Amino acid sequence: RNLLDMDTFSKSDPVVVLYVQVSGSSEWKEFGRTEVIDNTLNPDFVRKFVLDYYFEEKQNLRFDSHNALFGGQDFLGQAFVALGEVIGSQRGRLERPLTGVPGKRCGTILLLAEELSNCRDIVTMQLCANKLDKKDFFGKSDPFLVFYRSNEDGTFTICHKTEVVKNTLNPVWQPFTIPVRALCNGDYDRTVKIDVYDWDRDGSHDFIGEFATSYRELSRAQSQFTVYEVLNPRKKCKKKKYVNSGTVTLLSFSVESEFTFVDYIRGGTQLNFTVAIDFTASNGLPSQPTSLHYVSPYQLSAYALALKAVGEIIQDYDSDKLFPAYGFGAKVPPDGKISHQFPLNNNVENPSCAGIEGVLESYLQSLRTVQLYGPTNFAPVINQVAGTAAQVTDGSQYHVLLIITDGVISDMLQTKEAIVTASSLPMSIIIVGVGPAEFEAMEELDGDEVRLSSRGRYAERDIVQFVPFRDYVDDSGNQVLSMARLAKDVLAEIPEQLLSYMKTRDIKPRRAGPE
Numbered sequence: 001r002n003l004l005d006m007d008t009f010s011k012s013d014p015v016v017v018l019y020v021q022v023s024g025s026s027e028w029k030e031f032g033r034t035e036v037i038d039n040t041l042n043p044d045f046v047r048k049f050v051l052d053y054y055f056e057e058k059q060n061l062r063f064d065s066h067n068a069l070f071g072g073q074d075f076l077g078q079a080f081v082a083l084g085e086v087i088g089s090q091r092g093r094l095e096r097p098l099t100g101v102p103g104k105r106c107g108t109i110l111l112l113a114e115e116l117s118n119c120r121d122i123v124t125m126q127l128c129a130n131k132l133d134k135k136d137f138f139g140k141s142d143p144f145l146v147f148y149r150s151n152e153d154g155t156f157t158i159c160h161k162t163e164v165v166k167n168t169l170n171p172v173w174q175p176f177t178i179p180v181r182a183l184c185n186g187d188y189d190r191t192v193k194i195d196v197y198d199w200d201r202d203g204s205h206d207f208i209g210e211f212a213t214s215y216r217e218l219s220r221a222q223s224q225f226t227v228y229e230v231l232n233p234r235k236k237c238k239k240k241k242y243v244n245s246g247t248v249t250l251l252s253f254s255v256e257s258e259f260t261f262v263d264y265i266r267g268g269t270q271l272n273f274t275v276a277i278d279f280t281a282s283n284g285l286p287s288q289p290t291s292l293h294y295v296s297p298y299q300l301s302a303y304a305l306a307l308k309a310v311g312e313i314i315q316d317y318d319s320d321k322l323f324p325a326y327g328f329g330a331k332v333p334p335d336g337k338i339s340h341q342f343p344l345n346n347n348v349e350n351p352s353c354a355g356i357e358g359v360l361e362s363y364l365q366s367l368r369t370v371q372l373y374g375p376t377n378f379a380p381v382i383n384q385v386a387g388t389a390a391q392v393t394d395g396s397q398y399h400v401l402l403i404i405t406d407g408v409i410s411d412m413l414q415t416k417e418a419i420v421t422a423s424s425l426p427m428s429i430i431i432v433g434v435g436p437a438e439f440e441a442m443e444e445l446d447g448d449e450v451r452l453s454s455r456g457r458y459a460e461r462d463i464v465q466f467v468p469f470r471d472y473v474d475d476s477g478n479q480v481l482s483m484a485r486l487a488k489d490v491l492a493e494i495p496e497q498l499l500s501y502m503k504t505r506d507i508k509p510r511r512a513g514p515e
Contacts, residue, residue, distance in 0.1 A: 002107035003041040003098070006067045006074040013038045013068040014076060016109070018049050021060035024474075024481035028062055036068040041107070050116065051083060055261060056491035058313050058484065059083040063109055065098060077106030084316035086113040092266050115262040123183065125218065125253045126175040127162075132230065132246035134169060135198035135206040142199040143171045143208065145248070149184060150191040159183055164199040175252065184215040192218070196230050196248065208232065209245035221253040259509050261495035264502060267509035270397055271317040271494075272388075273310075275359055276381040277303060277344070278405040279366070280329035280374040283435070286367045292406050292435050293367055299479060302434035302469050304360055306404050309483035310430060311356040313491060314400055322352035325359045326381050330370040338373055340380040342366075375410035378403060382418040382429065389425040395507035398498050399427035407437040416454040419445060423452075423459035428497045430490045433468040442466040461500045465493050 006012045015036045019028040031051070037043035053059070061081050067074035077098030086094045092113040098106035127145065135141045144164040148156035159182045165171035184190040192213050198206040209230035220226060229244040236242050284291030292302055300308065315321055328340040343351030344362035346369075353359040382401065389399045409415060419429065431446075433439045445452060446466040452459040472485040502508075 001042050001095075001110065002105075003043075003065065004076050004101060004104055004106055005041055006069075006076065011039045011041050012074070012076060014040070014043050015066055015068045016045060017064045017066065019062040019064065020051075021062070023057060024478065024484040053083060053087065053115075053262070054488075055084070055495050056313065056488045058487065063111075065106075065109070075101065077101055079109045081111065082316055083113070084313060086111050087262060087265055088271075088317040088319075090268075090319075115260060115266075120258045120260065121180040121255050122177055122258045123180055123215075123218075123253065123255055124175055124177045125221070126173065126251045127248055128170070128172040128251055129196065129230070129246055129248045130170050132169045132171070132196065133198075133208050133232070135208065139167045140169050141206075141208065142166045143168070144197055144199055144205075145173065146195045146197060147178075147183070148193040148195070149182065150193065156193055166199075169246070172251075179258070180215065180255070188216040188219075189214050194228075194248070196245070209235075211248065218250060218253055219255070221250040226250040259499070259502070261498060263509040264395065264498065265317060267511065269395060269498070269509070270319060271314055272397055272399045273314045273318055273323045274381075274385050274388075274399065274401045275307060275311070275323060275325040275344075276341070276378075276401065276403045277307075277325070277327050277363060278329055278376060278403075278407075279327045279370055279372050280376050280406070281372045282374070282376075282437075283372060283406050285372070293372075295364060295367070299477075303404050304363070305479060305483055306432040306434065306469055306486060307359060307363070307402070308356060309487040310402050310432075310490060311359065313487050315356055321355050323356070323359050324351040325353050325362055326351060326384070327363075327366055327370065328378075328381055329372070329374050329376055330366075331373045332370050336371065340377040341384050342370070376405060376407060377411040377414070378405075378409055379411050379414035379418045382415065382422060385427060386418065386422040386425055389422070389427040393426060393505070395426070395502055395505070395509075397426060398501070399425075400494060401427065401429045403429065403431045405431065405433060406435040407433070407439075409441050412441060413454070415445065416452060419452055419464060420454040420457050420459045423461045423463050426498075426501050427463060428494055429464045431464065431466040432486070432490065433466065434470075436470070439466070439468055460504065461497065462493075463497055465490055 003012055003014055013036055015034055017033045018031045020031045021028055032049050034045040034047045064078045065076035067076055078100045079096040079098055081096055094111045095108050097108050132141055132143055142164050145162040147160040149159045150156055160178050162173045195210045196208040198208055209232040211228040211230055228248045230246045230248055232245045283293050286293040294301055325344040326341045327344055332339045332342045344366045345353055353362050385399055385401045431442055445464050447462045447464055467490050472482050474481040
């Protein structure tokens, strides 16, 4: 909108070039360019750029506008933006000023992002069979079904196996769920082949017969039962009076749309980011270069790096950019009491800091005013965020708590209890371990291998992601690369964790309003 006019006798002929920044470096690569639109200062470009989107990465984009006349030499301005900012903006629509021509107003660029629908439907169906061939010598058959998707080259790929129903020729299988793309790759008329087998303990399952259908044909079962004849080609060739090897009936078939993380963000779900930083004495005196909190004029501490790495990505999905930030394990002025959730900005009424830079500022200020002490208690700050998350559970708010710590947790039982309680709320917890300590206890909190439990109660969802920062430090000392690696791993589970909360509560994304 309102581009610079560089032509003498007519208006500019604008074109926009998109550059993508290489992760962890300052290098920009051209990704593509729009068509040229002649003689206008308010072009609406048609050409779309299709980018892979990763929530857990900072995907920096640069848009350069040129006047295509005279070989595109006239520069009309540029805009820098992260892909997450466009997706996190209202209705996936972001307007940015163009800059870069000294002393001139260059107009604005309007960016629109939409997710390409890749057939996100999920099917639930149930089948039964009747009068299948008897294959076992001493009993009846133990039938199960195998579903195959046909490929472009005429081959077939297994996409689902039902459970085995023992000792019957008239089995009723449990309902099962399968993504439509797994069943037919989104092509409703593609052949779906179904084999019927009799299960044998030694793995040499006996073939009973087969039948073919398609997604479109299966979907008709929403209004009527569909009966398929099970045929065994070898038997059919051998026996003149052969009719079939039984029948399979499709009892029910229903389709649901699976929502994505982007659907919720576009529908207005806000990510609220809270930080909690470890101020225990085991970190070492902040004035000493050996301290994990040491502030060097040349590089950020591990705490500051972890905070920036995670915060700079999450802030794109939080419209007010105000982040509550706490410290724990320190003696706090004026009376020197030990606190496990003191506001870094020293404001109990409003612990929020403006942007990630505001959090960093308050963190450095706290290092100068509090006394590092102990113990290392997580439960108070987890309960604090859980209390806030419990106030709005309709899916419009989702909380992410980042805890950065150097070590061994002191209140393990209370922390497990706090996490199990929080697992039913719209929140996730990221724990980043800094320094050389052993972090075995944190692995238990992560709950990837064994679902976390406390006093006989199990966590409803896995909401904790733990990583040791040392695993991500770049050997060459490239801090930008270290931050990108860390963010990629700790944030990778957040979209799935948000979706699991929405699904268990049956919360659908709000429809984005009209453009």
